[in-house]
Structures are given as structure tokens and as C-alpha cells.
Amino acid sequence: MPYFTRKLGSSRSASGAASQPASDPQLSPHIGVTTGVSSVAIDRGLLPGGRRHGEAGVHLAAPVSYEAMVDADVMLRVKDGDDAAFEYLVTKFRRPMLSFMYRMARNSAVAEELVQEIFLRVYRSRATYNAEAKFSTWLYRIATNLAVNHARDTKHEKPELSVSLDERDSDTGQTLDLADGTASAEQALLRRERLAAIRQHVHNLPERQRLAVLMHKYQGMDYRQIAAVLKLSESATKSLLFRAYETLREKLKDFV
Secondary structure: HHHHHHHHHHHOOOOOOOOOOOOOOOOOOOOOOOHHHHHHHOOOEOOOOOOOOOOOOOOOOOOOOOHOOOOOHHHHHHHOOHHHHHHHHHHHHHHHHHHHHHHHHOOOHHHHHHHHHHHHHHHHHHHHOHHHOOOHHHHHHHHHHHHHHHHHOOOOOOOOOOOOOOOOOOOOOOOOOOOOOOOHHHHHHHHHHHHHHHHHHOOOOOOOHHHHHHHHHOOOOEEEHHHHOOOOOHHHHHHHHHHHHHHHHHHHHHHH
């Protein structure tokens, strides 16, 4: 059973409230992590009509190479009832979504649940999906809307602060207890302190600036992609990022 299917039944809202599916996943007035979603039929091999591959009357199509297709076309196959195509998209985008949501929620368990909600909303919206924009743009709109609502609902909660010496840094891929002698323990801790300060000041940015920085710096998205997600012009996006980076330079000048 795929990762997403196994997790559906246990997803819960970080704020404790159940959400209802919205007709437009990008513009829903309130989004939390859905409770009791195990009834959603996203079972491996289950076709829209409820029959499994191999049963009488079900035509088995030839294998499809999703890697050779653009993501929007893969999502259109999901719209037509291809659950394997959905699993492919979950596998491809789960990690970047988890990274994005962790940097927004700053709690690994909550980030996992938010990612489940993102893909649940993708699946629920399959019937109304169209390929007017890139699939990744549509996906990040859902993720951004969810992240913003979660941040507003939990703004008084403390972030996860636990740090392990064996934990790999998300930016460098290295651990604090480096064995190759390239950095002393003191240098490693200073680097960790600097990274923690960066994350804190990014988190303290105004909402749109924070989203733009996360997508630009950590997700590797360009101005055009970010503008499409935030529904801004490219010039407005550049201005937004300029103000954000100027604020960060000022706040972090003691670490430079």
C-alpha cells in the first residue's frame, strides 16, 4: 500500500478542528488537516467504479511511462481515474512539499500531516482539474493556502526546538559532530546558531515575504514560478523578495 494511502486515516488538524473539502482548494476560507479521511477511496488498484485490476470487465492498459510526460498530463490521467498516476505524483512531490511545510510549520510531525492534507486536496480536486497552469504551480497554491491558514491558527504555539547532534543540517547535509576534522565542535555549533537565527528571522518576515523567500531560497523556484503561485506580477515578486532579503541582511549582520 502506498505511503499516502497508509497515512490517510491518521491525519489530524494541528489546531484540532476538522476541515471540509472546498470547491476551490486554493481559495478555501479555512484549511486544517482533515480528520477521519480514511473513507476516501485511494486504494492501490482500485478504479473509479470500485473494481480492482484483473476483475472481469476491466481492461488492463499497457504500462505508462509517467516520467516521459509533463506533470499536468499526469494529473489529467488522475482526473480520468488513473490511480497509479496519482501515486507517481505523490512520490515525486512529497519530499519538496515536506521541506516546504516543515519550514512553514517548524514541526516535523505537523509537516507530515499537512503534506497528507495537500495530497488529499489534490485527489479531491481531480475532477475539476485543468491544465491552465503548470501542475507544480497549482500544487504550491494549495500548499501555500494550507500553510498560511495553519500559521494563522497556531501563531501562539511554540515551534519544535529539539536538535540532535546526529541530525543532518537541511542546508549543508552535514551533522554537527563532523568526523573529518574540517570544523571544530565550537565552529559547528556557531554554524548551527547562525542557521537557527536565519530560520527564525525568515519565520518573522511578513507572510508573503516569508512564502516568497521559502520558495526562492529553499525550493529553487524562479521569479516567474513564485509570481504564478502568489498571483503577482514578476516585478512585484522581485520587489517582494528584495524587501525580504534587505530585512534579513539587516537582522543577520552580526552573523556575516
